[in-house]
Amino acid sequence: MADARPAATPVSADAENAPALGELLAEMTRARHWSTRLFNLQRQGRIGTTAPIDGEEAAVVGSAAAMDPAVDWAVPQYREPVGLGRFGEAVLRHTILYHSGHPDAGRYPAGVHVFPTQISIAAQIPHAVGLAWGMRLRRQPGVVLCYFGDGASSEGDFYEAANLAGVVRAPVILFCINNGWAISTPVRGQTAADSFAGKAAAAGIAGERVDGNDVVAVLEATAAARRRAAAGEGPTLIEAVTYRMGPHTTADDPTRYVPPDELELWRARDPIARLRRRLEEEGGWDDARQRALEEDADRRFDAALAAADATPLRTDCFIDSAYAQPTPELERQRRILGDAEAR
Amino acid sequence: MADARPAATPVSADAENAPALGELLAEMTRARHWSTRLFNLQRQGRIGTTAPIDGEEAAVVGSAAAMDPAVDWAVPQYREPVGLGRFGEAVLRHTILYHSGHPDAGRYPAGVHVFPTQISIAAQIPHAVGLAWGMRLRRQPGVVLCYFGDGASSEGDFYEAANLAGVVRAPVILFCINNGWAISTPVRGQTAADSFAGKAAAAGIAGERVDGNDVVAVLEATAAARRRAAAGEGPTLIEAVTYRMGPHTTADDPTRYVPPDELELWRARDPIARLRRRLEEEGGWDDARQRALEEDADRRFDAALAAADATPLRTDCFIDSAYAQPTPELERQRRILGDAEAR
Amino acid sequence: MPVMTMLEAIRHTLHEEMARDERVMVLGQDVATLGGVFRATEGLRDRFGAERVVDMPLAEAAIVGASLGLAWSGMVPVAEIQFLGFTQQAFHQVAGQLARIRARTGGDRGCAATIRAPFGGGVRAPELHSDSLEAQFAQCPGLKIVAPASAADARGLLASAIRDPDPVLYLEPLRGYRAVKDEVPEGDHTVPLGQAREVRHGDDCVIIAWSAMVHTCLRAAAEVEAATGASVGVLDLRSLVPLDVESIVAAAVRTGRVVVAQEAPPTAGFASEVVTVVQENAFYSLEAPVARVSGFDTPYPPGMLEEHWVPDSHRVAAAVRRTLEARA
Amino acid sequence: MPVMTMLEAIRHTLHEEMARDERVMVLGQDVATLGGVFRATEGLRDRFGAERVVDMPLAEAAIVGASLGLAWSGMVPVAEIQFLGFTQQAFHQVAGQLARIRARTGGDRGCAATIRAPFGGGVRAPELHSDSLEAQFAQCPGLKIVAPASAADARGLLASAIRDPDPVLYLEPLRGYRAVKDEVPEGDHTVPLGQAREVRHGDDCVIIAWSAMVHTCLRAAAEVEAATGASVGVLDLRSLVPLDVESIVAAAVRTGRVVVAQEAPPTAGFASEVVTVVQENAFYSLEAPVARVSGFDTPYPPGMLEEHWVPDSHRVAAAVRRTLEARA
Ligand SMILES: Cc1ncc(C[n+]2csc(CCOP(=O)(O)OP(=O)(O)O)c2C)c(N)n1
Numbered sequence A, B: 001m002a003d004a005r006p007a008a009t010p011v012s013a014d015a016e017n018a019p020a021l022g023e024l025l026a027e028m029t030r031a032r033h034w035s036t037r038l039f040n041l042q043r044q045g046r047i048g049t050t051a052p053i054d055g056e057e058a059a060v061v062g063s064a065a066a067m068d069p070a071v072d073w074a075v076p077q078y079r080e081p082v083g084l085g086r087f088g089e090a091v092l093r094h095t096i097l098y099h100s101g102h103p104d105a106g107r108y109p110a111g112v113h114v115f116p117t118q119i120s121i122a123a124q125i126p127h128a129v130g131l132a133w134g135m136r137l138r139r140q141p142g143v144v145l146c147y148f149g150d151g152a153s154s155e156g157d158f159y160e161a162a163n164l165a166g167v168v169r170a171p172v173i174l175f176c177i178n179n180g181w182a183i184s185t186p187v188r189g190q191t192a193a194d195s196f197a198g199k200a201a202a203a204g205i206a207g208e209r210v211d212g213n214d215v216v217a218v219l220e221a222t223a224a225a226r227r228r229a230a231a232g233e234g235p236t237l238i239e240a241v242t243y244r245m246g247p248h249t250t251a252d253d254p255t256r257y258v259p260p261d262e263l264e265l266w267r268a269r270d271p272i273a274r275l276r277r278r279l280e281e282e283g284g285w286d287d288a289r290q291r292a293l294e295e296d297a298d299r300r301f302d303a304a305l306a307a308a309d310a311t312p313l314r315t316d317c318f319i320d321s322a323y324a325q326p327t328p329e330l331e332r333q334r335r336i337l338g339d340a341e342a343r
Numbered sequence C, D: 001m002p003v004m005t006m007l008e009a010i011r012h013t014l015h016e017e018m019a020r021d022e023r024v025m026v027l028g029q030d031v032a033t034l035g036g037v038f039r040a041t042e043g044l045r046d047r048f049g050a051e052r053v054v055d056m057p058l059a060e061a062a063i064v065g066a067s068l069g070l071a072w073s074g075m076v077p078v079a080e081i082q083f084l085g086f087t088q089q090a091f092h093q094v095a096g097q098l099a100r101i102r103a104r105t106g107g108d109r110g111c112a113a114t115i116r117a118p119f120g121g122g123v124r125a126p127e128l129h130s131d132s133l134e135a136q137f138a139q140c141p142g143l144k145i146v147a148p149a150s151a152a153d154a155r156g157l158l159a160s161a162i163r164d165p166d167p168v169l170y171l172e173p174l175r176g177y178r179a180v181k182d183e184v185p186e187g188d189h190t191v192p193l194g195q196a197r198e199v200r201h202g203d204d205c206v207i208i209a210w211s212a213m214v215h216t217c218l219r220a221a222a223e224v225e226a227a228t229g230a231s232v233g234v235l236d237l238r239s240l241v242p243l244d245v246e247s248i249v250a251a252a253v254r255t256g257r258v259v260v261a262q263e264a265p266p267t268a269g270f271a272s273e274v275v276t277v278v279q280e281n282a283f284y285s286l287e288a289p290v291a292r293v294s295g296f297d298t299p300y301p302p303g304m305l306e307e308h309w310v311p312d313s314h315r316v317a318a319a320v321r322r323t324l325e326a327r328a
């Protein structure tokens, strides 16, 4: 952190312990920077498909900033992890491992309260509700922050989990990132509902819509939801209205379906540029800080990449990771694998 | 019908072609009568589990009365068919076949627009939406009336289907019979939502709550929803608030969980008694009519039961009904079956 | 040792496990106030409280999916799905999530959840209540599957399933709930997952089965032995995943003649896996093709037809006799 | 005859079938505007309109469940599920509803829907995109399952699937989409469901496979033949349900030595069904145990490990050689 020297402007009374604005800008900048580096690694053929975060940094960083990584949990889909640095230095390394196709990607170190990347849309939402409910049953203090997209809101898992959260009053925040698109399907093709936040009514839980490109608004809404959840007042569905400024993934060609003028409109609302402008106006940010931040981000990425590259890979590790103990059949299969490798 | 001589009080301007009040009373009375006869057959060991309709007659009969059986479809769960006489004389016979465990139960004669009884809770809702959507694509005039319970509303299938209905503006009526219970689980254990009708917001469709024990109110709400659907104005979720006055099924002991005072309260609101009182006050009903109606109901049930009992049963029919043509393997299996029967 | 029905053994075990470990909780439709539609969870709510015995909304995917999260919080969820047919609503959570979460964490964190569900025919239940769907779950690596046939094993396997660090699908035979009664060891009785049990010794032929079919096979073995004098054994797999390949192969090698009996449809049923294991490992000992007795390649039929559909002891016995008569 | 990739053949067939029958419609995630994430449905929306080519909300159970209703309205739905792994979200609709609706109506009314989904490994896709889950669906009586390995069969089987009065799960090999290219008959080409195809004749041993594994097996057969001179055939099942038992048994009887190769995990994979069918019907012709080559009893691994997991031609060849060397 030292290098980046974040501006110290306090964010909000609502979010105690929340990072200062400069730190939010730093985290958002890093998220985009790292996402871009991942994108480039994919283009170089060094890693597999990635899902750029561009445009959604305020939604992810702002919500994470409201949480206490020591007791709270983040349950992501797949686009957010690069913005979850607040939950631990290890998150970036594991995100690189994930996109590299390394089997240890989801093996977060103890104390990093992040669920492994979820590829099955919305399947993580019941997990998050169960985790939050269980933490309350175990008299643990934390709150669970669960991310998912506008598209994910169409899955039965979203609704079933939200409804259950309402019934058991689980201390969970269902954080819907409405980025306008589910691959090529726009929001109006996803639902006829007025808003995603409005879907909270179906679960009898609190629902709130927030400008997802305003990091402070996101942070405040999440902090308020967290306070309610922690106080036993039940779950909240937050819809962060934002925009996917890049392709769905490195495999996507959004020019086939994204209206250019709509994209331009949202580029003008870029959450990072917006916050940076504000800080610059307030005198809390300048080019030097920006350069230092970017250099720091690069150094961290390089370090994480080196650590990821150095992560050992046993070719038979899948034999050991399906069950706590391999079954006798799996031990037999380990020998088949050994024979094959020997050839 | 001749025997029952229904009172001719017109029901509502909203529901053209709707039956007169006396006919509604007759249909409701038959539904309960037939449900009771099924219950007794189960108690005699002649048929399997049944799910009594007691208390829900106005919801089922009133909604069905708004439909045009020549072009519309009914897609039931399992409790409603006994009240769907409007869709054809055959429905009762097939309901008896169903509870008898006869393989032809779901083989409705052509022109009877009723889906087979659905045991998997909420699984019929996407079917109903698809059917309604397809009818519009095929430029057919009908509307689909889909029944399900308060419990069913917790399934992902309900929500996914409702959301899809909103997106494609399917001419469907999602008719939620809130009878207070899903087996032993009361509504407050099912959802924290204020109402089931309110769940329509999550799908962006019209939602309406209606007194499910007031047959006219049910009929009017359904007729209005039908008119909107037919006019291309999209689907409606109707919640009919009523009460399950009997056990969940013949296998259930509701005294273990139904509060007696609550049951008493609802018994006092019995939809059949209520309508009968009204008609008697208006001079459109008397004991003679009632007797004639009950005798007619019995005769019809006896006839349907005789027809059901006379329905042929081939012991290898399951070989023929899995696919349009049995696979070669199934033909081989038919021989195994033959050998076993020969022993 | 007390004699119990399978249902009593299950209920007893749930009581014992909840008393043993306060992290164990029971969740499902109608499990608390009603004590389950078969009363398997009766008395639990009164004894252990509404926090640990929970009536769930009617949403199987949420029941199973929440169990994963509960497990990660440190609870030990025992979820009941009212009938195995309705685990299909949760299939993506069982197969795609619970079974895979350990692999997804590089082996680090599993999901110590148990999913109980009754299944199988013979009680004229409505559609989707009777189908034997175990094979649909047998190809979900990461999941374990047990299917006891006796009250003693119901007790021992349920205790093991609950204590197992991986997700276990625990299958209860509908028609065995009250009909099957036997002596259940007192005290803390567990049966390790992955061990078959020789229920009846036989030297000329062995019938392999699991769950309710074990009893059908015992009758068939007795019928054949009475009629022909041949010595026919019955091996109860008890556990489908992990599978006790060693006991299966030993029995096949010893007898040279094997019949595998299941209630499920033949195509891609679990019996095919057992047949494959036998012929892979005991090919040179086989004196006859391994016979498979199954239902039919159709959905489980409505009540009026079920006796024609479910393999009975005569069909099993006929397969045993054909197998005994086959030339070596 | 024009040469096409499998992807082109599928796209071509969709165009042809939609042109042939105006009741045919295509629905799924991203199938309309985008033309599918693999472009399998490209051009359909522009040609046939937004009513018949529909981008669906992200809800697999609704896509599949609505297809049943659409079919009952007289439409002929061809649903795309973006990856086979996500059919699990719709499993209750596939297995519990579409597959059973005909039996539920006493044989009267089926569901003429086709469900297309890509599957299989080799392209380093993320989790749940590569698993071979065909066996999870093989025990869903009422459902048919096809898995073409060539562009010509992709064309012919898709046309048959769409015209079939019963629901068909149509499996497309991810790694074959662009890599597999062959001549596709012009005009109205159909391949009947339930007929295997001899892709390579062999007298000493036959390898049985389906979908992408057919190509692995062809390489293995050539390797073994080159190394040993043995004549090794390959039988492409093409259709898993219904299964061409006759061709399987004929090949087994002729060669006496059979290897079944699948990409799926071994336990309860579809290969076990094939092994069972062989030993049930050709036991006395077998000169060696039927060998099974499979993935492992684990979830399909992350990209870095997939080459170790997916059976390659060397693993298949090794099994063939063991089978050829086994004493009779
Ligand atoms: C259950 C499931 N169905 C389909 C897919 C394929 N898929 C991957 S991403 C995606 C769109 C997701 O959209 P959204 O939830 O809005 O998230 P976003 O990509 O916009 O962050 C789809 C359909 C999947 N991964 N999982």
Ligand SMILES: Cc1ncc(C[n+]2csc(CCOP(=O)(O)OP(=O)(O)O)c2C)c(N)n1
Residues within 6 Å of the ligand: B079, B119, B120, B121, B122, B148, B149, B150, B151, B152, B153, B179, B181, B182, B183, B244, B248, C029, C058, C082, C086, C089
């Ligand atoms: C998918 C599924 N899950 C569970 C069951 C078992 N079950 C049968 S009826 C029922 C309660 C249904 O409640 P509701 O939808 O309110 O309908 P009601 O019985 O009140 O008419 C349950 C849980 C089932 N049949 N299907």
Ligand SMILES: [Mg+2]
Residues within 6 Å of the ligand: A149, A150, A151, A177, A178, A179, A180, A181, A182, A183
């Ligand atoms: Mg989105």
Ligand SMILES: [Mg+2]
Residues within 6 Å of the ligand: B149, B150, B151, B177, B178, B179, B180, B181, B182, B183
């Ligand atoms: Mg109810």
